[in-house]
Amino acid sequence: MFPHGTADWMFLACFALIFYAYAGYWLLLRLLAQRRAVQAAAWEPTVSVVMAARNEGQHLAAKLANLAELDYPAHLLQVVVVSDGSTDSTAEVLSRHPGVEAVLLPESGGKALALNQGVRRATGELLLMLDVRQQLDRDALRRLLPPLADPAVGAVSGELLLEETNGVPSGEALGIYWKIEKAVRRMESESGSVVGVTGAIYLMRRLLYQPLPAGLVLDDVLVPMQVARRGYRVLFQPAAVARDRIFAEPGKEFRRKVRTLTGNLQLVQLAPWLLSLRNPLLFRFVSHKLLRLLVPFLLVAMLVTSAVSRNPVMHVLLVLQIVFFALAAAGTVAPGLRRWRLIAIPTTFIMLNVAAAMAFYKFLTRESVWH
Known part of the structure; x- marks a missing residue:
């Protein structure tokens, strides 16, 4: 038996x-879990893009070009890039984009402190928090905005799509893992709040941002948890897409997971x-x-x-x-x-x-x- x-x-x-x-x-x-409705609506608030860059010179120009192509009025969009003690061409790339609010930190203090500096320069009603490497779909910001018309919503996460070098969505087992993870996030979002956002793309109310502690690794978990602690919902919007490549370098994905x-x-x-x-x-x-x-x-x-x-x-x-x-x-x-x-x-x-x-x-x- x-x-x-x-x-x-x-x-x-x-x-x-x-x-x-x-x-x-x-x-x-x-x-x-019971599904909770969201009072979504179309609106066009001022938005500040905030990115921390540490030796991202090879990706930064492409990312800034990508942001310029977003389907959103340029006069409502502020771009703030914080160079976290970069020693490569990051500062040079920023100097070629005078419309970008550049913050050049002389020494690296980590991503969390760089984000704190970037948010201090932000003036938009909303913060669009991004990483440098990923490319956004043209309608990504438009997709994130409607749920934040609901006063009960404090932040909305987009979706990171992992692709092969030829642009085809990953069919590897890691892709299967991400599918499971996204299914969990959808259910959390529909019934209340997710416990983490996609660090590559999320939108939040600027007034809800709280300074992050030095050395923090997972700003994309602590930030939404702080938002939820103040009584606001944190949602997941899979239609707002950032695209990234599967790491080809052996061991890099493992190190990222550790x-x-x-x-x-x-x-x-x-x-x-x-x-x-x-x-x-x-x-x-x-x-x-x-x-x-x-x-x-x-x-x-x-x-x-x-x-x-x-x-x-x-x-x-x-x-x-x-x-x-x-x-x-x-x-x-x-x-x-x-x-x-x-x-x-x-x-x-x-x-x-x-x-x-x-x-x-x-x-x-x-x-x-x-x-």
Whole structure:
């Protein structure tokens, strides 16, 4: 009979938590959360684009050209670019664009402090927060604006589309991960607020911006959480699109993920109120952001409990786990095998959880990932 021992129950508990972290939370929102209406309307407020740039000379000219093509009146759009101690051609590029409000910081203090400086120069009613590398669709700003006509809405996130070098949407397992993530964000948005925005594109009320602490990694999580704390909704608008390329450089996507996951741990340290009842999105924050950090340890516990169990069913599950890890190892050693989903999905899943384990290590050892 299954289960029939402590190890079996521990295995089931670990499996249930992993399932909840990646799929169960979304199912719970879909089944139980009530959809909340938004009083959207067309309007044209003043908007300040704020970007922090650290040695982005190779991308900055293209981004400024992209902003000039947005479907929005130029006299209502202010562009503020903060060079965070750049040592490349960033300042030179900015000097060729006199219409841009350039802030040249002599030394790098990190993205958070650069954004604080940029917002101080902003004059628009709304802030359009962007990263330099991604390109916006021409109608992206128009798509973000209507929900903010509702006085209950404080910020709206756009969507980041990851593409191959030929511009085709990614079909890799990482793309599948992003699809799951976006499905969760849609349900959070429809029923209340998302717990994080897309750092590459989000729009917010300038008066709701609060200065960010030095060294902060995840401004795209803390900023919307601060907005929600003040009683406003934070929505997700997938029709407002920023486009980026999948990292071709080996290991770069992994390093980016480690940095992001370490940032989740740093958030709790810098803003402990996130784990208190002062956070109106506490349940969502734990379910969406924190539980996934525990998954690598739960995977190890599943291996151990299935190995020590005397239940023959658990032994079958142990073999299946070993096969799953073997497929992931094959996809890591031979990246070409990832064209098959049977290889790609285990490889990406294990990559994400190795990144989570590395995040714990870097956080505990204070190894820098902030810049």
